[in-house]
Amino acid sequence: xxxxLCGAALAAVLVVTSACGSGFDDNGSTTTQxxxxxxxxxxxxxxxxxxxxxxxxxxATAWASSSxxxxxxTPAQDIVQxxxxxxxxxxxxxxxxxxxxxxxxxxxxxxxxxxxxxLDGVDAFLPNLRQSFTYEDKLYCVPKDTSTLALxxxxxxxxxxxxxxxxxxxxxxxxxxxxxxxxxxxxxxxAIGDTRDRxxxxxxxxxxxxxxxxxxQATGDTPQNVxxxxxxxxxxxxxxAKYPKAMDAGWAGEAFGKGKAAMAIEGNWIKGALKxxxxxxxxxxxxxxxxxxxxxxLSFTQCWGIAAKSKFKSQAVAFVQAMTGADQQLSxxxxxxxxxxxxxxxxxxxxxxxxxxxFVAGAQYAQxxxxxxxxxxxxxxxxxxLQGLQNxxxxxxxxxxxxNAKTALGG
Amino acid sequence: xxxxxxxxxxxxxxxxxxxxxxxxxxxxxxxxxILMALWVSLTRWNGQGSPFTxxxxxxxxxxxxxxxxxxxxARQDFMTSIRNNAYYVFLVVxxxxxxxxxxxxxxxxxxxxxxxxxxxxxxxxxxxxxxAISVVFLFMFANGGAINAILSVFGIQGPQWFxxxxxxxxxxxxxxxxxxxxxxxxxxxxxxxxxLSGPSVAMCAIISLVVWTTxxxxxxxxxxxxxxxxxxxxxxxxxxxxxxxxxxxxxxxPQLRPTTFLxxxxxxxxxxxxxxxxxxxxxxxxxxxxxxxxxxxxxxxFRDFDYGSGAAxxxxxxxxxxxxxxxxxxxxxxxxx
Numbered sequence: 001x002x003x004x005l006c007g008a009a010l011a012a013v014l015v016v017t018s019a020c021g022s023g024f025d026d027n028g029s030t031t032t033q034x035x036x037x038x039x040x041x042x043x044x045x046x047x048x049x050x051x052x053x054x055x056x057x058x059x060a061t062a063w064a065s066s067s068x069x070x071x072x073x074t075p076a077q078d079i080v081q082x083x084x085x086x087x088x089x090x091x092x093x094x095x096x097x098x099x100x101x102x103x104x105x106x107x108x109x110x111x112x113x114x115x116x117x118x119l120d121g122v123d124a125f126l127p128n129l130r131q132s133f134t135y136e137d138k139l140y141c142v143p144k145d146t147s148t149l150a151l152x153x154x155x156x157x158x159x160x161x162x163x164x165x166x167x168x169x170x171x172x173x174x175x176x177x178x179x180x181x182x183x184x185x186x187x188x189x190x191a192i193g194d195t196r197d198r199x200x201x202x203x204x205x206x207x208x209x210x211x212x213x214x215x216x217q218a219t220g221d222t223p224q225n226v227x228x229x230x231x232x233x234x235x236x237x238x239x240x241a242k243y244p245k246a247m248d249a250g251w252a253g254e255a256f257g258k259g260k261a262a263m264a265i266e267g268n269w270i271k272g273a274l275k276x277x278x279x280x281x282x283x284x285x286x287x288x289x290x291x292x293x294x295x296x297x298l299s300f301t302q303c304w305g306i307a308a309k310s311k312f313k314s315q316a317v318a319f320v321q322a323m324t325g326a327d328q329q330l331s332x333x334x335x336x337x338x339x340x341x342x343x344x345x346x347x348x349x350x351x352x353x354x355x356x357x358x359f360v361a362g363a364q365y366a367q368x369x370x371x372x373x374x375x376x377x378x379x380x381x382x383x384x385x386l387q388g389l390q391n392x393x394x395x396x397x398x399x400x401x402x403x404n405a406k407t408a409l410g411g
Numbered sequence: 412x413x414x415x416x417x418x419x420x421x422x423x424x425x426x427x428x429x430x431x432x433x434x435x436x437x438x439x440x441x442x443x444x445i446l447m448a449l450w451v452s453l454t455r456w457n458g459q460g461s462p463f464t465x466x467x468x469x470x471x472x473x474x475x476x477x478x479x480x481x482x483x484x485a486r487q488d489f490m491t492s493i494r495n496n497a498y499y500v501f502l503v504v505x506x507x508x509x510x511x512x513x514x515x516x517x518x519x520x521x522x523x524x525x526x527x528x529x530x531x532x533x534x535x536x537x538x539x540x541x542x543a544i545s546v547v548f549l550f551m552f553a554n555g556g557a558i559n560a561i562l563s564v565f566g567i568q569g570p571q572w573f574x575x576x577x578x579x580x581x582x583x584x585x586x587x588x589x590x591x592x593x594x595x596x597x598x599x600x601x602x603x604x605x606x607l608s609g610p611s612v613a614m615c616a617i618i619s620l621v622v623w624t625t626x627x628x629x630x631x632x633x634x635x636x637x638x639x640x641x642x643x644x645x646x647x648x649x650x651x652x653x654x655x656x657x658x659x660x661x662x663x664x665p666q667l668r669p670t671t672f673l674x675x676x677x678x679x680x681x682x683x684x685x686x687x688x689x690x691x692x693x694x695x696x697x698x699x700x701x702x703x704x705x706x707x708x709x710x711x712x713f714r715d716f717d718y719g720s721g722a723a724x725x726x727x728x729x730x731x732x733x734x735x736x737x738x739x740x741x742x743x744x745x746x747x748x
Contacts, residue, residue, distance in 0.1 A: 084713045088458045105716055109457040245574035245697075248554040376714045381484060384698040388576065404484040 039312035041071045041319055042093040044086075046079040046302070048269070048336060055335035056323075063322045069315055087111050090309060094316045098141060098305035100132040101369040101379075104215065106305065107135035108373035113306040114138045115317050124326075124342045131213075132368035133303050141303035142324050145338035147267040148362035149201050149297045151289065155282045157262040161185045168286055172205070172231060175289045179240035182262045190241040191252035191261035192232075194387045196379060197369070198252070198265055201298050202228040204367045205291025210382070210401065211409075215372040218405035220398035228291065229394035236390040243387070257281055267300060268359050272337045287358045299366035301341060339363065378404040452722035462718070474723035482600055485711075489724060490599045492702040493731075496683060498610040499703070502618050503625075504678040510626040511674065512667075515633035516659075530634070537627035544624055545691040549573070552616045572616045576698035578608030579615065611700030617688050625681065629674045636670035637663070672743050676736055683732050704728040 043060060047053040057073045064071040076082045079097060083106075086092045098106055106112050116122055116139040122130070129143040153168065161182045169175035179189035192198050196210065203209050208224030211217060219225075235241035242261065249255035256264035257278030264270070265288065274281055288297050304320040306313060322328065326348075329340035333349055339359055340349050350360045370379060381404055385397035447463075455470045456462040478489045514533050518526055536544065551557045552572040559569030584591075593603035610618065640663060648662040664671075686705040689695065695702035695710070704724055712721025 081713050084458055084716065088460075088462075088718075090460050109459050109716055111459060243574070245554075245571060374715055374717070377484060377488060377711070380695070380710075381488075381699075384696070387574070387696070387698055407483050 039069045039094075039315035041069060041095060041312055041316060042074065043071060043319075044074045044076050044079060044082065044093040044096040046097045046099070047075040049272075051336040052332075055332055059323060059328060059332070060319070063319055067315075067318065067322075069312075069319075071319065087307075092307040092309055094307055094310040094312055095319060096305050096307070097144070097302045098133075100129075100143075100299075100301045100303070100371065102376075103133055103140070103303065103305075104135055104371050104373040105376070107138075107140050110308055111305075112140045113308045113310065113313060114140045115306050115313065115320075116140060116142045119317070119321075121321075124344050125324075126341055126343055126346075126363060128299060128363075128366055128368055129301050129341050132299070132301055132371055135371070141305045142320060143301045143303045143341035144324060145329065145332065146299055146301040146341045146363055146366075147269060147339055148299050148359050148366045149198065149265055149267050149288060150358040150362055151286045152256055152264045152266060152270060152283050153286060154256065154259065154262050155284055157182070157187055157259065161187065161262065169289045170287075171289050172291050176235065176240065179235065179263075180238075183238075183240055188239070188242050188247065188255075188261045189263060190235065191244055191247060191249070191255040191264040192241050193252050193265070194243040194245070194389075195383050196386060197298060197300070199229070199232055199386055199389075200367070201265065201288055201296055202232050202291060204296030204298065205288070205293060206231075206296075207291075207293030209367060211370050211372060211405065215370065216409060218402045218409060220401040220405065221395060222398075224293070225398050226394050229389065229397065231291075233389050233392075233394055256283075268337065268339055268356065271356075285355060285358045287361055295362075295365055297362040297366045299363060299368050301368070372405075372409055374408045375405065378408050448722045449726065451718055452726050454719050456718045458712075458716045458718055470719055474719045475727070477720065478723060478727060479599065485720060487600045488699070488702065488707055489704070489727075490601045491605075491699050492704045492707045494601065494606055494608070495610070495614060495700060496685070496703045499614060499618060499685065500679065500682040502610060503621050503682045504675060506618075507622045507626045507629060507678060508671070508674055510622060511629035512633050512671075514626060514630040515637055518630070518634055519637045533630050534627040536624040537631075539624075541624065541687050542691050544620065545688050548616065548620045549692055570612050573613050573693060574697050575612035576700045578611050578700070580607055580609030583609070608700075611697070613693055613697055614701050617685075617692060617701060620688060620692075621682070621685065625678070629678070632670055632674055633667065636667050640666045668743070672740075675739060679735055679739065680732055683728060683735075704731075 041064075043056075045053070045056055047056070053073070053075045060071040060073050063069075074093065080102065083092065083096060087109075092111065098112070103112075107114075116130075116133070119139075119142070122139065122142060125142055126146065129146055130139055133139060133141050133143060151169075158167075162185075163178065163181065167174075167178050167181075169178045175190075182189040200210065203225050206224040206228035208219065208222050208228060210220055210225075212219050232241070236243075242255075244250060244252050244255050247255040247258075247260045249258065249260065251266075252261070252264040253266050253270045253273050254277075255261045256266070256270070257274050259281070274283070287295060290296070304323060306316045306320065310316055324342070326340070326342050326345040329342055329345045330348055330352070332338060333340055334352075339356070340346055346360055346363065350357060378401065382397070382401045385392065385400060389397065451462050452474055453470060453472070454462060455468045455473075460466075477483070477485045479486065517523065518530050518533065523529070553559075554569075554571050558572070562569040591604050593607075595602065597603050598606065644662055644666070645658060648658050653661065684705050685703050686709070689701055689703055689706045690709075693701040695706055705728065708721045708724040708728070710721075711724060712718045
């Protein structure tokens with residue numbers, strides 16, 4: 001009996017060894033051969049929720065049956081890790097979401113196929129979004145949708161503080177003076193996330209940003225950026241703005257929804273979140289107040305990336321084109337509340353969603369995320385600096401960022 | 412190992428054959444992956460395709476020197492994580508060991524009623540998923556959560572636990588009116604002042620969670636050892652006029668030495684590898700004060716696509732654990748002689 005067991009174990013081990021052995025043989029330049037005919041597309045999405053998964057699955061099924069291909073949608077729990085593993089194993093999904101903030105990392109290691117370069121009708125997408133997915137002058141992928149930051153105002157708290165529509169701030173000075181009035185009534189005026197993805201908007205309004213437009217140089221320590229951070233620091237010091245954690249909230253939208261703050265700076269996603277968690281709240285959305293150098297906001301976007309190692313590239317491009325058509329984008333925005341990334345769809349979107357005027361307006365002048373590879377830990381370090389902004393020194397935070405970013409960008 | 416020719420002939424091949432399954436499985440699933448990771452730590456592999464081809468750039472010891480000698484974010488992050496984890500180990504291991512011993516002594520008490528209930532209650536945290544417990548602790552340590560509510564009953568205003576990056580020692584210095592010192596000189600890119608920060612308030616919340624969950628496991632080990640201590644020894648001690656403290660210190664504790672060694676060793680290893688609580692509760696925030704080498708290694712590899720550096724961090728961590736365990740073994744051995 002024992003020897004039988006032993007033999008079985010040995011056999012199992014041998015099978016595993018041989019299975020593993022094949023893994024060593026593959027090298028970087030293996031089969032990127034294109035197959036024609038019916039494709040079996042694997043699509044990995046970082047879904048924002050059930051609504052998105054369902055809508056994308058339905059659209060993919062419709063495309064598959066009309067084009068005679070197969071399309072399988074996999075919603076990822078943690079797309080960065082799952083993609084990392086798949087890429088390391090040389091078996092990436094054919095099509096996957098790529099976040100603008102992570103895009104350069106993927107593009108720089110050659111994981112992405114630059115299919116969007118010279119694609120028909122690519123000019124329809126908003127220029128600043130296309131810039132977000134351009135690496136070394138090549139447009140890699142097309143944005144699936146976009147969101148921008150805007151100012152949310154709790155109308156009840158607004159009225160309670162004795163404010164009217166005329167008080168809605170359109171400049172930094174007004175934001176400060178209005179906030180002082182709200183604070184006098186014992187309400188926290190503004191909730192703002194303690195990250196570069198919110199505070200960065202003030203930098204844009206002051207005419208600066210963390211990095212240069214081509215993403216090749218760190219431009220942290222400039223008078224404009226110092227001015228912006230000093231302004232935000234002033235708001236924090238005087239209790240006119242608070243970070244969500246100081247209000248016991250995970251993010252600014254939660255603090256706003258609980259009525260702990262009269263204003264918040266968040267993106268389109270706040271609509272769905274408030275509707276789901278705080279349906280009773282009454283609010284209005286306005287463009288962010290302009291700074292010394294005019295209006296400015298940040299945009300967030302994801303694109304439909306196609307793996308450089310995909311076997312079905314032409315079919316994948318056809319799939320992406322179907323998913324990013326103007327009508328398809330509008331039906332996605334109806335299903336899960338995102339803003340279309342195409343200029344021709346945005347006008348219709350605005351008609352259908354008049355309350356979103358501020359978000360749509362922001363899309364015209366929005367600044368995308370830092371678009372450079374190997375920046376994740378540098379940006380995490382920047383966020384740590386911003387978390388301590390209230391008692392910190394703006395110039396020190398920016399100089400530290402410059403020093404770290406230079407190493408990452410130059411290396 | 413030498414072969415002995417008995418009446419059944421040479422037994423060596425049979426012996427090897429019998430240990431072969433274990434050897435193959437260990438080699439395949441432990442030794443080989445470790446060697447593969449070692450190779451990755453010597454390269455600048457970016458996560459595309461197999462790391463075992465000629466295309467992957469060889470970095471030599473570059474990934475290791477970056478952690479120690481090159482000024483930059485990589486070294487600073489690594490040293491910050493080492494500091495955080497050192498304070499974490501320094502607090503968790505003694506507290507959980509003493510607590511586990513205390514719990515075991517209580518449960519082992521012959522006069523205690525409802526032993527089964529207490530044993531289960533103390534052991535319960537250890538069998539619950541660490542992720543589930545972490546989430547519960549997140550609620551308890553929220554600014555308006557249970558912990559701060561209890562503190563406010565005593566008139567103490569609790570801190571904002573998970574957004575408070577101030578170190579305990581820094582807070583103590585501040586209370587004593589000592590202004591920051593030694594900020595200009597330092598070691599490995601971190602000033603002495605930074606090294607002396609102590610665990611942050613956020614880290615303390617995680618420390619309390621870990622102590623609470625793991626002391627149950629170690630209690631079971633102590634309990635098993637306690638039940639092996641012969642009653643006669645205790646009685647003999649009592650006849651010699653030992654009081655309870657002397658009995659514990661000079662009779663019971665010496666009997667528990669192998670178990671104490673085990674508990675401390677396991678504690679050291681486990682605490683240097685802390686990952687899931689950090690991943691769930693803080694992701695290294697606030698201001699990197701809960702960053703640990705294990706989490707940093709994960710982040711470097713999977714977020715920055717810098718698998719070489721990530722693997723190098725984990726090997727340095729491995730060395731730290733081995734060295735500390737050896738040191739601890741030597742210390743306890745000297746006491747034996």
